[in-house]
Amino acid sequence: MRENKFLQIYAEYSGQIQSGELVPGSKLPSESELAEAYSTSRETVRKALNLLFREGYINKIKGRGSFVLDIARMEFPVTGLISFREMSELLAVPARTLVEETVLAPAGAYAATQLQLAEDAQVWRVIRAREIAEERIILDKDYFRADLVPFLSKSIAEGSIYDYLEQELGLKISYAKKQITVEPVTEEDRRLLDLNQDTHIVVVRTYVYLEDTVLFQYTESRHRLDKFQFVEFARRVRR
Known part of the structure; x- marks a missing residue:
């Protein structure tokens, strides 16, 4: 289930970014907030965020959080x-x-x-x-x-x-x-x-x-x- 959960988080946020619901520059909820919202661990959330980062959907800035990138690059x-x-x-x-x-x-x-x-x-x-x-x-x-x-x-x-x-x-x-x-x-x-x-x-x-x-x-x-x-x-x- 944990594997499915991290893919669920990735799919939902990548979909929102692709649709424009989340605009470039938007800040994503913190790891703790996402873990609570999805009833999962921070490790699972971190895995989803890392995948969003690798696929070019977000930029992770140390000490500040994760921000949506402009995918119309x-x-x-x-x-x-x-x-x-x-x-x-x-x-x-x-x-x-x-x-x-x-x-x-x-x-x-x-x-x-x-x-x-x-x-x-x-x-x-x-x-x-x-x-x-x-x-x-x-x-x-x-x-x-x-x-x-x-x-x-x-x-x-x-x-x-x-x-x-x-x-x-x-x-x-x-x-x-x-x-x-x-x-x-x-x-x-x-x-x-x-x-x-x-x-x-x-x-x-x-x-x-x-x-x-x-x-x-x-x-x-x-x-x-x-x-x-x-x-x-x-x-x-x-x-």
Whole structure:
């Protein structure tokens, strides 16, 4: 019965969120209140809330409670290799790029590890906040090998770097590998993004390769978790 109870709590609250009965930002009852309302244990309630959290219906803020997320979020492709400008055009919403930094410098330990370079190898470091519908909700931190991308500027970074790389430099961008995690927000996140009371952020690390399999770009893209859902189409392969 306990298993059925946690699924009941999940089904009822996910249904209310989907129907709009519970609007984004609404606070759910506390674990104690839910346990009493459903005549069950706090452990069972916690299991239901964790499932709602994992499925993207709520955000849990330590010391404050559970809050309803906006499930009408922007879909971001997991495996697609798409620029921000291309994505914003697909979403058909007002968007702009705010360039924080465009610097040519030695890679240093972190970027060198990600790009498999020597620490003194030159790289371009580009930091940009992405604003959609007047909210800064993505922070992109890009590193490009300077031997393959000899020049970048703020104006190029404000537009589409990929257009410049492909059309001006003639680079043939082919494929990428991605890692997706949920991590605590940093001071840089809070400074450059509109995070409200968020304590965590979705981090997408992307390793981009040219047609000749050379790794030339590493990107750390930090997304406000209430504004995006990461989607993928999967087909079962029978063996």
